[in-house]
Amino acid sequence: MKKSTLFRLILAAMLVLMLSLVACSKGDDTASKETDGKKSEQTDDGKDKDEKEEGLYSIDDFEKTVEGEAMDGGELVFGLVTSSPFKGTLNYNFYSDAYDKDILQWFDESLLSMDETFNYTQDGAATFEVSDDKKTFTFTIRDEVKWHDGEPVKAEDWAFAHEVIAHPDYDGVRFDATLRNIEGIEEYHDGEA
Numbered sequence: 001m002k003k004s005t006l007f008r009l010i011l012a013a014m015l016v017l018m019l020s021l022v023a024c025s026k027g028d029d030t031a032s033k034e035t036d037g038k039k040s041e042q043t044d045d046g047k048d049k050d051e052k053e054e055g056l057y058s059i060d061d062f063e064k065t066v067e068g069e070a071m072d073g074g075e076l077v078f079g080l081v082t083s084s085p086f087k088g089t090l091n092y093n094f095y096s097d098a099y100d101k102d103i104l105q106w107f108d109e110s111l112l113s114m115d116e117t118f119n120y121t122q123d124g125a126a127t128f129e130v131s132d133d134k135k136t137f138t139f140t141i142r143d144e145v146k147w148h149d150g151e152p153v154k155a156e157d158w159a160f161a162h163e164v165i166a167h168p169d170y171d172g173v174r175f176d177a178t179l180r181n182i183e184g185i186e187e188y189h190d191g192e193a
Helices: 003-024 098-107 155-166 185-189
Strands: 031-035 038-042 126-130 137-141
Touching (some): 155 185
Antiparallel strands (some): 031 038
């Protein structure tokens, strides 16, 4: 084989290899530029990567501590990131996904309180007493516990929540073994009481 043919063959192989490497490499849409001794990345459209699109923020953009008086009549806008549509069933009795639960926790608090070991305490909006035979619980709702409109929360309100869940037409997940421990609730659910 002649030297020139061998040289052309090697050159052609190197060219094919280089083209393959270029074609297979990851396309990075950012390029680095240096200005005033600082390095910043740019996107394909020439904008600095650090520049924010209008309305987009990171948690790092906000102070961790907020001081001052509470704003009267303010509005909280919350962005929920989810792969499925938000159901918006903001009622404890009827919700079924974690997103509703996360939002419910902001405004629908339990009347009973638990400690870090998940034992009920007397520190909540209601206190309780247990009978000697451990079959009867007496709940007392504190006087200062009120609905958002200022009306006091009553025992009838608490009972109503249980009646909704135990209603024969209820098909949610809350009518479970825990609720079925209430004496007479199965009969109520079956329409016999």
